[in-house]
Amino acid sequence: MKEEIVLGKNQKMVKWEISDGKIGYNRALEKMDDHVRKIISGEADEKIWLLEHPPLYTAGTSADKKDLVEPNRFPVFETKRGGQYTYHGPGQRVVYVMLDLNKRGKDIKKFVENLEAWIIHTLAEFNVVGQRRKGRVGIWVERPDKPKSINGLIEEEKIAAIGVRLRKWITFHGLSINVDPDLSHFQGIVPCGIKGHGVTSLIDLGLPVSMTDLDIALKKSFSKVF
DSSP states (O other): EEEEEEEGGOOOOOEEEEEEOOOOHHHHHHHHHHHHHHHHTTOOOOOOEEEEOSSSSEEEEOOOOOGGOOOOTTTTEEESSSSHHHHOOOTTEEEEEEHHHHHHHHHHHHHHHHHHHHHHHHTTTTTTTOEEEEEEEEEEEEESOOOTTTTTTTTTEEEEEEEEEEEEEEEEEEEEEEEEEOOGGGGGGGGGGSSSSSEOOOTTTTTTOEEEEEEEHHHHHHHOOO
């Protein structure tokens, strides 16, 4: 485990933790819950936690059971974050974001937009153009190297997911970015309830990016947004 302080906008200091190994989902929830409670009580500062999970699926508050295509493939965890089904596993950087919106502005829509902007800035460090799409949660990239859709449009694939929860205006859960996960693992669900689009990763895009490379880019881009 590594810990450090990263300066955000206006020189705000935020504690960052990077965990080694694969962190079980229940353990992560317990640790997040505990830290959020301590932020609320004034015992702890804001925190960004970077980690990987073993292969698993999570169901957000809007999850539709029909979107769990292979319920016995990996463990499935019900969670109170927003969103639908998503996959977490090795090769995917999970970023749990515990920030105090009492101090940063009580605007959940703006907070989600900031998460999107943070991902987009991070991907730009690798010359990847991440894009928002109306009606499709997460960040998307165009794939001109793949056959066009039946409508003649350039194929688009998801590279990052977002799902958040708030307690007394303290945020938790957060985002995930695909570095080099096994993309076949996403076939056990309809990711975020969105059909007709695939999932990609930095390695799948042909970029020799490591998890450490991504972490450096996340830190560099953080201060541009938060």
